[in-house]
Amino acid sequence: MELLKPVWRPHDGQREFLLNPAKFKVLACGRRWGKTDACAVQIVHALHKPYPTKHLILGPTADQAGLLFERSVQLLDQLDQQEAPIPKVKRSPYPHLRYGTHTVMARSGHLPRALRGHEATHIVVDEAAYLPESLVTEVAMPMLATTDGALTLISTPHGKNHFWRFFDMGQRGENGVWSRHAPSSESPFVSASFLEIQKQLLSERAFAIEYEAKFMDSAGQVFKNASVQACLVPLLSETNGPYTIGVDWARYGDYTAVAVLSGHRDESALVELVRFQGTTWIDAVRRVADIVERFPHARVLCDATGLGDPVVELLRTTLRSQAVEGLVFTNQTKAELIDGLSWIIDRAALKMTPDPQLLRELEHFEATPTDSGRTRLAARGGYHDDLVVALALAARQLDKNYQARIVLGRPRAFSD
Ligand SMILES: Nc1ncnc2c1ncn2[C@@H]1O[C@H](COP(=O)(O)OP(=O)(O)OP(=O)(O)O)[C@@H](O)[C@H]1O
Ligand SMILES: [Mg+2]
Numbered sequence: 001m002e003l004l005k006p007v008w009r010p011h012d013g014q015r016e017f018l019l020n021p022a023k024f025k026v027l028a029c030g031r032r033w034g035k036t037d038a039c040a041v042q043i044v045h046a047l048h049k050p051y052p053t054k055h056l057i058l059g060p061t062a063d064q065a066g067l068l069f070e071r072s073v074q075l076l077d078q079l080d081q082q083e084a085p086i087p088k089v090k091r092s093p094y095p096h097l098r099y100g101t102h103t104v105m106a107r108s109g110h111l112p113r114a115l116r117g118h119e120a121t122h123i124v125v126d127e128a129a130y131l132p133e134s135l136v137t138e139v140a141m142p143m144l145a146t147t148d149g150a151l152t153l154i155s156t157p158h159g160k161n162h163f164w165r166f167f168d169m170g171q172r173g174e175n176g177v178w179s180r181h182a183p184s185s186e187s188p189f190v191s192a193s194f195l196e197i198q199k200q201l202l203s204e205r206a207f208a209i210e211y212e213a214k215f216m217d218s219a220g221q222v223f224k225n226a227s228v229q230a231c232l233v234p235l236l237s238e239t240n241g242p243y244t245i246g247v248d249w250a251r252y253g254d255y256t257a258v259a260v261l262s263g264h265r266d267e268s269a270l271v272e273l274v275r276f277q278g279t280t281w282i283d284a285v286r287r288v289a290d291i292v293e294r295f296p297h298a299r300v301l302c303d304a305t306g307l308g309d310p311v312v313e314l315l316r317t318t319l320r321s322q323a324v325e326g327l328v329f330t331n332q333t334k335a336e337l338i339d340g341l342s343w344i345i346d347r348a349a350l351k352m353t354p355d356p357q358l359l360r361e362l363e364h365f366e367a368t369p370t371d372s373g374r375t376r377l378a379a380r381g382g383y384h385d386d387l388v389v390a391l392a393l394a395a396r397q398l399d400k401n402y403q404a405r406i407v408l409g410r411p412r413a414f415s416d
Contacts, residue, residue, distance in 0.1 A: 060353075
């Protein structure tokens with residue numbers, strides 16, 4: 001690590017991770033602990049080995065994988081070494097760089113086919129708990145088979161899923177896996193006052209997961225982790241409707257969220273999920289209309305609570321040829337709405353590629369009893385629930401799967 005000292009100095013936890021020689025390492029740490037930074041340093045260090053190395057950065061989305069890639073480029077630039085190769089960086093069609101005989105590329109987990117056949121000496125999976133398990137076992141691991149390469153999984157926990165199983169292997173010292181767990185507070189770059197504010201904002205459960213990096217079970221959760229995980233696919237198959245769209249309008253300081261589903265109640269796919277903030281109502285309606293117009297004959301259901309009603313009307317006039325309905329939320333309608341989504345998710349009847357924001361919202365959507373004896377359904381405190389609500393609004397409109405049957409041969413008797 002001597003080489004990197006002037007640019008970056010690890011904290012104690014990062015040092016332990018970087019110095020451990022295991023080929024398969026798992027880091028389960030709280031938000032802002034410095035997971036991404038530590039892996040960027042791990043990559044930059046390997047780029048100075050005297051033999052060629054090939055690194056693949058995988059994330060649930062291209063943006064997530066891009067973060068680690070950009071941090072590696074930044075550190076490489078800051079090194080300012082004499083006689084070092086000049087990094088050749090390209091960001092299209094996906095981020096990749098060549099550094100002498102070494103290469104680094106960043107891909108989202110949405111393209112498993114594009115990755116098959118490639119090999120790597122090192123794969124880092126950022127937010128690994130949010131990726132489908134098959135991507136780690138069927139895509140990443142085989143890429144290392146011929147190179148005897150290394151695998152690093154980093155993430156905040158997301159229930160007791162595959163990421164937990166790899167972590168647990170490390171804790172038991174099985175199969176040469178090394179793992180480490182740490183709360184965000186271990187990092188000297190995360191202030192105690194920041195953590196105190198988060199603690200006040202979040203539910204106890206959400207704080208325990210996000211900042212104490214605890215692998216929690218499903219108690220209090222509306223959408224069980226195992227069910228959500230069963231809905232994840234690396235890639236969606238071609239969809240062709242019927243389309244249903246849910247819109248949750250922004251409240252003060254909040255986001256407008258739009259979810260587009262294709263299919264029916266027994267088999268549907270999340271084809272688009274968009275969230276935006278900070279526009280006027282007219283702009284928000286225009287942006288939603290632009291999305292809806294791309295899906296012919298789509299049915300739209302919007303949150304029409306409070307301010308929502310005139311906005312729904314505006315969308316209806318903008319989209320004259322498409323069905324736009326509004327739903328006013330009461331305790332009862334919201335409970336039915338969420339129940340409907342949870343029914344579909346529990347049956348794994350909704351396929352989606354991993355979107356960390358949606359997965360976090362689903363994870364932190366809690367059913368909490370209130371003082372009045374009712375159950376409050378919502379994301380707690382600092383977590384939004386706009387993506388979940390938009391998804392539930394889209395799901396509510398899914399049809400049952402009526403299949404037209406053509407009966408050949410003799411008509412059946414009525415008594416059949
Ligand atoms: N050793 C270090 N020296 C200086 N700054 C650091 C160090 N480690 C992390 N940081 C800084 O702390 C912040 C959080 O780090 P990083 O993004 O790597 O955390 P993370 O655990 O990946 O967080 P998240 O859970 O949000 O993805 C970044 O601004 C990063 O540059
Ligand atoms: Mg990170």
